[in-house]
Amino acid sequence: MDFAWTPEQQELRKRIIRFAEKELTHSVYQHDRDGTFPYDSWQKCADFGILGGNVPEAYGGSGRDILTNVMIMEAIGYGCRDNGFTLALNAQLWAVQHPILEFASEEQKQAFLPELVAGRLIGAFAITEPNAGSDAFSMETSAVREGDAYLLNGRKHYIGFSPIADFFIVFARTDPKAGAWGISAFLVDAKTEGLTRGANSEKMGTRTMPMGEVMFKDCRIPVSSRLGGEGVGMSLFNDTMDWERSFILAGHVGAMAKQLDICIDYAKTRKQFGKAIGSYQSVSNRIADMRVRLETSRLLMYQAASLKDKGEKAALEARMANLHIAESFLASSLDAIRIHGGKGYLSEFEIERDLRDSVGGVIYSGTSDIQRNLISRILGL
Numbered sequence: 474m475d476f477a478w479t480p481e482q483q484e485l486r487k488r489i490i491r492f493a494e495k496e497l498t499h500s501v502y503q504h505d506r507d508g509t510f511p512y513d514s515w516q517k518c519a520d521f522g523i524l525g526g527n528v529p530e531a532y533g534g535s536g537r538d539i540l541t542n543v544m545i546m547e548a549i550g551y552g553c554r555d556n557g558f559t560l561a562l563n564a565q566l567w568a569v570q571h572p573i574l575e576f577a578s579e580e581q582k583q584a585f586l587p588e589l590v591a592g593r594l595i596g597a598f599a600i601t602e603p604n605a606g607s608d609a610f611s612m613e614t615s616a617v618r619e620g621d622a623y624l625l626n627g628r629k630h631y632i633g634f635s636p637i638a639d640f641f642i643v644f645a646r647t648d649p650k651a652g653a654w655g656i657s658a659f660l661v662d663a664k665t666e667g668l669t670r671g672a673n674s675e676k677m678g679t680r681t682m683p684m685g686e687v688m689f690k691d692c693r694i695p696v697s698s699r700l701g702g703e704g705v706g707m708s709l710f711n712d713t714m715d716w717e718r719s720f721i722l723a724g725h726v727g728a729m730a731k732q733l734d735i736c737i738d739y740a741k742t743r744k745q746f747g748k749a750i751g752s753y754q755s756v757s758n759r760i761a762d763m764r765v766r767l768e769t770s771r772l773l774m775y776q777a778a779s780l781k782d783k784g785e786k787a788a789l790e791a792r793m794a795n796l797h798i799a800e801s802f803l804a805s806s807l808d809a810i811r812i813h814g815g816k817g818y819l820s821e822f823e824i825e826r827d828l829r830d831s832v833g834g835v836i837y838s839g840t841s842d843i844q845r846n847l848i849s850r851i852l853g854l
């Protein structure tokens with residue numbers, strides 16, 4: 474596979490990095506400490522066209538190819554040191570916009586996509602429940618048909634964007650006897666009577682991406698809010714996961730590239746025992762490992778993007794990319810701290826934040842254990 478960028482793509486990459494460095498880096502330390510979502514950065518991304526990369530022009534987007542979109546998200550991750558924010562952008566593109574593009578009716582697409590692209594609507598993807606985490610299809614939330622409506626009851630937790638979302642893509646059981654084939658998805662307005670949500674959950678990393686619970690108590694939603702046919706929830710979820718797993722960590726790949734540049738610079742300039750620390754093999758070996766992790770992460774992600782651009786399935790490639798990028802960012806973030814010594818451990822130097830932010834990657838979109846299970850299953854084990 475050839476991943477050589479055209480001169481136009483290279484210029485676009487530079488432009489995105491300049492934009493991210495100039496517009497998306499203010500108050501990152503403070504936002505992380507306070508756990509606040511940077512609304513102004515979101516709007517700037519919408520105005521710059523970042524939120525419309527995947528969406529066809531007919532719905533207000535720019536309809537770029539997947540590989541270019543992934544490169545854009547990677548460039549944002551390089552220029553913007555706020556991994557919570559880049560995770561939020563990617564979650565919106567791959568887990569909210571994408572299922573609407575693939576499964577929504579024309580009326581739903583017209584209602585949601587232009588507003589999402591313009592940054593006027595923010596959506597959340599809600600499947601996880603207290604008793605249904607890795608085993609997501611064992612969910613208890615139900616949607617019972619009553620004439621031209623469904624009555625929604627249940628509780629979702631660990632939902633990204635929940636405290637601030639304008640609407641939720643909610644998965645609920647519509648046929649209790651049909652197991653995983655009895656699940657449907659719905660577009661639920663956050664203002665619907667019977668919907669309540671918890672406060673922003675305090676968490677160790679990606680603190681600028683809000684997250685919390687959402688509860689449904691006899692929440693009456695019209696049949697027209699169903700996303701896709703009744704019972705297509707499992708297919709919708711699996712299709713969305715193929716995209717999410719492949720690309721949700723694109724920003725983290727960019728962050729790994731930035732992290733590597735910072736570490737190389739430090740290893741060249743920090744002197745101990747009269748020599749630059751980079752001249753000691755213990756330090757330079759770590760940097761070599763970081764570079765290998767970065768390149769292999771990139772290649773796996775581009776491979777998945779290239780397959781998607783050709784309209785091919787990428788179930789195995791998506792899982793491999795997700796597993797490898799998540800574990801690589803975690804390992805490299807710990808190496809970056811070791812390379813910086815005490816400076817790496819102190820919050821004010823903004824090295825340690827990457828480690829806190831990287832841990833979530835081995836949990837969301839399926840834990841690393843689950844990715845390994847899925848890879849093994851595809852290999853016939």
Ligand SMILES: Cc1cc2nc3c(=O)[nH]c(=O)nc-3n(C[C@H](O)[C@H](O)[C@H](O)COP(=O)(O)OP(=O)(O)OC[C@H]3O[C@@H](n4cnc5c(N)ncnc54)[C@H](O)[C@@H]3O)c2cc1C
Pocket residue numbers: 598599600601605606607608630631632633634679684833836837838839840841842843846
């Ligand atoms: C930052 C963040 C953002 C999130 N955003 C969202 C969101 O927007 N929407 C949403 O719906 N959910 C979201 N989640 C939830 C996430 O998808 C779940 O946390 C994840 O699927 C794991 O479920 P669990 O936490 O219940 O862990 P469990 O499923 O209880 O797993 C606990 C442990 O057991 C292991 N385990 C479980 N089953 C197996 C098995 N069969 N084989 C091997 N090991 C196993 C797991 O790997 C893990 O180590 C988010 C989570 C985080 C941390």
